[in-house]
Amino acid sequence: MVKRKDAAEKDTWRLEDMVADDGTWERLFREASEKVSGFEKYKERLKESPDTLYCCLLMEDELSKNIELLYVYARMRSDEDTADQKYQDMFSRAQSLSFLWAERSSFLIPEILAMDSAVLEEYRSSGNGISHFDRVFEQILAKRSHTLSKEMEELLAQSYEATQGASQIFTMFNNADIKFPVITGEHGEALPITHGSYSSLMENQDRRIRRDAFEGLYQVYKQYSNTLAAAFAANIKQAVFYAKAKKYASSRQYYLAENEVPEAVYDNLVQTVRENLHLLHRYTGIRKRVLGVDELHMYDLYVPMVAAVDRHYTFDEAKEIVKKGLEPLGSEYLQLLQEGFDNRWIDVYENEGKRSGAYSWGAYGSHPYVLLNFHGTLNDVFTLAHEMGHSLHSWYSDHNQPFTYAGYKIFVAEVASTCNEALLIRHLLKNPSGSEEKAYLLNHFLESFRGTLFRQTMFAEFEYMAHIKGAEGESLTAQRLCQLYRQLNEEYFGPEMTVDNQIDYEWERIPHFYTPFYVYQYATGFSAAVAISSKIIRGEEGALEGYKKFLRGGCSMKPIELLRLCGVDMSSPEPVREALTFFGALLDEFEKCWQQRP
Incomplete structure (x- = not known):
C-alpha cells in the first residue's frame, strides 16, 4: 500500500x-x-x-x-x-x-x-x-x-437536537458497540464477521461459510431486539410528532413534501411491484435451480449464480469500455467524459489511509470530482460509469443553473448514475467474450433489479406500515415488527424461498430507516433510469434531448417535472412497469444463456 x-x-x-x-x-x-x-x-x-x-x-x-x-x-x-x-x-x-x-x-x-x-x-x-x-x-x-x-x-x-436520540443510539450501537462472532474459513482460518466483511462472506462460494456468517450476524441482532425495537419505535414517534405539529396528514406526507414528491409516487411504486412479484418468484426459482440446492435459503441470495469471470482491466481499458458503452448519449457527453478522464477529475487508486468506497462530489464553480479505489474488476468498471454519471449530471447542472438552483434533489440524484450503468451493461451484453461472461453480466444486472427495485420497495412498504401503526398508537414491539417483516419477505420472495427465522431481524440493521421515507427513492430512481436508457437506445424522438434538459435542470423545477422532460412520468405506474417488463426479458435471456452453456 x-x-x-x-x-x-x-x-x-x-x-x-x-x-x-x-x-x-x-x-x-x-x-x-x-x-x-x-x-x-x-x-x-x-x-x-x-x-x-x-x-x-x-x-x-x-x-x-x-x-x-x-x-x-x-x-x-x-x-x-x-x-x-x-x-x-x-x-x-x-x-x-x-x-x-x-x-x-x-x-x-x-x-x-x-x-x-x-x-x-x-x-x-x-x-x-x-x-x-x-x-x-x-x-x-x-x-x-x-x-x-x-x-x-x-x-x-x-x-430537534433533543429528539435525535433514537437515531444517535442506533448509530452508536450499530457502529461502535455491536460485536459479531468469528467463524471458521474454508481452510480453518478465522473469519471475523464485521459490517464490512459481511457482504463478501455472503458472496462466498462455500455455502457453509455463508450460512455461518448469516446465522452469526443475526444471532447478535436477535439478542438486542427489544432495545432496537424501542429505538425504532421512538424514531417513528418523533416523525409522527413533527408531522402532526406541522399539520401534515401523516409522517410520509411530511417527509415527501420536503422533496416536493406526491404521495402517489410512493403508492404507485409499491402497487406496481406488488402486481409483478411473480417475476421475483420466478427469479428465486431460477436461482434455486442454477445453484443446485434442494432449498433456497436467505443466505443463498447474494452468491453469484455464475462465478466471476477471471478478467481484470487496467484503468485505461476501463475508461475505453465506459466511453464505448455511453456512446448513445452523444458526442457532447463523450467529450465531457474525456475531459474528466484527461484533466484529473478522478482519484484512481487506493493508498494508505484513503477513504474506502467511491463517490462523486465537488463545489459550485469548479468541475466535479470522483473518488475511486480501483482494483481492475468488472464492478470497478461499473463504478467508474456510475460515478461519472453523477459528475456529468453535476457539470450540466452547474453550467446551466445559478448556484441557487444547481443542486438537484435526492429524488433524482441516482437517475444519471444508474442510467450510465444500464447503458454500459446493455453494450457489454451485445459483445460478450463468451457465454460465461454473458451469463455473468446478466446475473449482475438481475441482482441490481433484485437488490434495488424489489428489496428497496419491500423496505419502503415495511417502513410505511410501521409508521401507520405508530401513528395509530399501536405498540411497536420487537415481536410485532419481526412478524411484519417476515410476512413481507414471504410475500416478496415466494414459494421457492425458504424464509429463515433469522431474516425476521433484518430490519434491525437498516440505518436508512432512521431517515424516514428515504429508501423508496432508490427504487424510483432505478426505474426512471431503466426507462430513460431504454428510450435512448431505441432512438425515440426527443429522448436524448429531453434527458440533456433533465441533466441541465438542477432543482429549477420539481423533481417529477424534471423527469417528465425525459418522457418519464413517475406519478404514473408506467416507468416501474416498464422496468419490471425489462427484468422479465432479462430472466428469459439468462435462462436461454444458461441452457446453452458448454
Missing part, C-alpha cells in the same frame, strides 16, 4: 482547480467566518423594503456557496489520507462553520412566511432582480399552511 505522498500525480485528482492551496482556503475561511457573523444584520428587517429582502437573499446565496466550497475541499483533502491531522482539523472547522451558518440564517424562512402576502407579492414584482428567487419563494410559500407561529417554530427548532 503506497503512502499518499508517493501516489503518481496523474492518478490523483487536482483539487487545486477548486481551491488553489491551503493558504487560500485559510483566507476564504476567515472571510466567510466574518460574513456569517454579520448576516444577522438582516434579522427582523426583511419587510423593510424589496431591496433589503433581495440583498439578504443574495448574501445567503453567496455565503452558502462559500461555505460549501470550504467544507467540500477540506473533506476531500481529508479523504485522501484520513490519518492526516491537518486536514482533519480543517474539516472540523468547516463543519463547525456550517453549523453556525445554519443557526445564524435560521430566521430567514420564518420571517418571509410572516410577511403580509400582499406586501411580499409587491416586493417580488419590484423589478430589482428579486424575480431570480421566484422558485425559492414558490418552495417557501408551499409550506405556509404548515408553518406555526414564530414562537412555536422557535420551540420546535430547539427541540
Whole structure:
C-alpha cells in the first residue's frame, strides 16, 4: 500500500482547480467566518423594503456557496489520507462553520412566511432582480399552511437536537458497540464477521461459510431486539410528532413534501411491484435451480449464480469500455467524459489511509470530482460509469443553473448514475467474450433489479406500515415488527424461498430507516433510469434531448417535472412497469444463456 505522498500525480485528482492551496482556503475561511457573523444584520428587517429582502437573499446565496466550497475541499483533502491531522482539523472547522451558518440564517424562512402576502407579492414584482428567487419563494410559500407561529417554530427548532436520540443510539450501537462472532474459513482460518466483511462472506462460494456468517450476524441482532425495537419505535414517534405539529396528514406526507414528491409516487411504486412479484418468484426459482440446492435459503441470495469471470482491466481499458458503452448519449457527453478522464477529475487508486468506497462530489464553480479505489474488476468498471454519471449530471447542472438552483434533489440524484450503468451493461451484453461472461453480466444486472427495485420497495412498504401503526398508537414491539417483516419477505420472495427465522431481524440493521421515507427513492430512481436508457437506445424522438434538459435542470423545477422532460412520468405506474417488463426479458435471456452453456 503506497503512502499518499508517493501516489503518481496523474492518478490523483487536482483539487487545486477548486481551491488553489491551503493558504487560500485559510483566507476564504476567515472571510466567510466574518460574513456569517454579520448576516444577522438582516434579522427582523426583511419587510423593510424589496431591496433589503433581495440583498439578504443574495448574501445567503453567496455565503452558502462559500461555505460549501470550504467544507467540500477540506473533506476531500481529508479523504485522501484520513490519518492526516491537518486536514482533519480543517474539516472540523468547516463543519463547525456550517453549523453556525445554519443557526445564524435560521430566521430567514420564518420571517418571509410572516410577511403580509400582499406586501411580499409587491416586493417580488419590484423589478430589482428579486424575480431570480421566484422558485425559492414558490418552495417557501408551499409550506405556509404548515408553518406555526414564530414562537412555536422557535420551540420546535430547539427541540430537534433533543429528539435525535433514537437515531444517535442506533448509530452508536450499530457502529461502535455491536460485536459479531468469528467463524471458521474454508481452510480453518478465522473469519471475523464485521459490517464490512459481511457482504463478501455472503458472496462466498462455500455455502457453509455463508450460512455461518448469516446465522452469526443475526444471532447478535436477535439478542438486542427489544432495545432496537424501542429505538425504532421512538424514531417513528418523533416523525409522527413533527408531522402532526406541522399539520401534515401523516409522517410520509411530511417527509415527501420536503422533496416536493406526491404521495402517489410512493403508492404507485409499491402497487406496481406488488402486481409483478411473480417475476421475483420466478427469479428465486431460477436461482434455486442454477445453484443446485434442494432449498433456497436467505443466505443463498447474494452468491453469484455464475462465478466471476477471471478478467481484470487496467484503468485505461476501463475508461475505453465506459466511453464505448455511453456512446448513445452523444458526442457532447463523450467529450465531457474525456475531459474528466484527461484533466484529473478522478482519484484512481487506493493508498494508505484513503477513504474506502467511491463517490462523486465537488463545489459550485469548479468541475466535479470522483473518488475511486480501483482494483481492475468488472464492478470497478461499473463504478467508474456510475460515478461519472453523477459528475456529468453535476457539470450540466452547474453550467446551466445559478448556484441557487444547481443542486438537484435526492429524488433524482441516482437517475444519471444508474442510467450510465444500464447503458454500459446493455453494450457489454451485445459483445460478450463468451457465454460465461454473458451469463455473468446478466446475473449482475438481475441482482441490481433484485437488490434495488424489489428489496428497496419491500423496505419502503415495511417502513410505511410501521409508521401507520405508530401513528395509530399501536405498540411497536420487537415481536410485532419481526412478524411484519417476515410476512413481507414471504410475500416478496415466494414459494421457492425458504424464509429463515433469522431474516425476521433484518430490519434491525437498516440505518436508512432512521431517515424516514428515504429508501423508496432508490427504487424510483432505478426505474426512471431503466426507462430513460431504454428510450435512448431505441432512438425515440426527443429522448436524448429531453434527458440533456433533465441533466441541465438542477432543482429549477420539481423533481417529477424534471423527469417528465425525459418522457418519464413517475406519478404514473408506467416507468416501474416498464422496468419490471425489462427484468422479465432479462430472466428469459439468462435462462436461454444458461441452457446453452458448454
